[in-house]
Amino acid sequence: MEELTHQDIIQVRENADVLISEQEINQAIDVVAKDIESTLDSEVPIILCVMKGGLMFTSALMQRISSPMILDYVHVDRYRNKTQGVSIHWHKEPDTSLKDQTVIIDDDILDEGY
Numbered sequence: 001m002e003e004l005t006h007q008d009i010i011q012v013r014e015n016a017d018v019l020i021s022e023q024e025i026n027q028a029i030d031v032v033a034k035d036i037e038s039t040l041d042s043e044v045p046i047i048l049c050v051m052k053g054g055l056m057f058t059s060a061l062m063q064r065i066s067s068p069m070i071l072d073y074v075h076v077d078r079y080r081n082k083t084q085g086v087s088i089h090w091h092k093e094p095d096t097s098l099k100d101q102t103v104i105i106d107d108d109i110l111d112e113g114y
Contacts, residue, residue, distance in 0.1 A: 031058070033064035038102065044068045045102040048094060051075040053108030061106060072096040 004012075036045070047069050049058040054073075062069060084095035 026060075027062050030064060034062055037065055037067055038062075040102070042069055043102045044070060045104050046070045046072055046094075046096055046098060048098070048103050048105045049073040050105060050107035051092070054106040057108060058106040070096060 044067075047058060047062060049055060051073050052075070057085070058071075062071065072094045073092065074094055077089045077091060078086060
């Protein structure tokens, strides 16, 4: 897969259509944060960010949740520069034990690798 240059990224941004405004995205993240806080009793959830795509969402979400949380992350790959997913390759597993914990998984997309 060819690396994108700085100029490539600028060109993509200039030609992109905005489908959902920043305001709408922020409102949706507000709703998710309120839903999470309303469902937590005294639990301290583990926020598990799926790198690299979930980074921005996880950051925005954590800023809106006032309850205590534990942050951890995973880095997995299915595509390996291909257009279809293959077996999962773990670059980084969570450091925190997830057994018997409330875990919130944050990622930018949910797919099956097809």
